[in-house]
Amino acid sequence: GENVEQHPSTLSVQEGDSAVIKCTYSDSASNYFPWYKQELGKGPQLIIDIRSNVGEKKDQRIAVTLNKTAKHFSLHITETQPEDSAVYFCAAHHKLSFGAGTTVTVRA
């Protein structure tokens, strides 16, 4: 089955700096790559997704890049704010598999 590895497991950034989370996947048939944000005590919430026919997608301060050849994709958060503090999960879909999550802490 699909194996999705996510790094780093924890990330601490100064408010205003950028945060980058990277994921790799094993199944070359994967064609859909979502990112979810989970705040404490809540369910995950979709923040951005990308399909395999697109290399990059941006939504305000959030962007995702995909390298199909290398089988990795990344989440970029610019100008981080305290409300960006959460656990972020990547996923790859041929048969949907999630990464283990990255706990992001934004220091004021």
Next chain:
Amino acid sequence: NAGVTQTPKFQVLKTGQSMTLQCAQDMNHEYMSWYRQDPGMGLRLIHYSVGAGITDQGEVPNGYNVSRSTTEDFPLRLLSAAPSQTSVYFCASSYGGGVAEKLFFGSGTQLSVL
């Protein structure tokens, strides 16, 4: 809109007990699914449904049953709880792109099996 509603939020069971985790969505979504979340392991798919009357197994289905008699409801049944089923359970619904795309999650049920 309530979105995806899960009940209960917390539950403690003894080994061997049975229970049903409830999930309801009011968005008329075709697809519904159940995930478990364990520390350091992300989310793993238990069972899913592509419509009323249709269910299928996910990655970790053993020990769980589901049914989908209506579009709105997708309960998850534990027939004989085991400590290995201690986890946080999330129900999700989706539409359009399939059972795995653009998921809307409930707020979760934290289950402890003693």
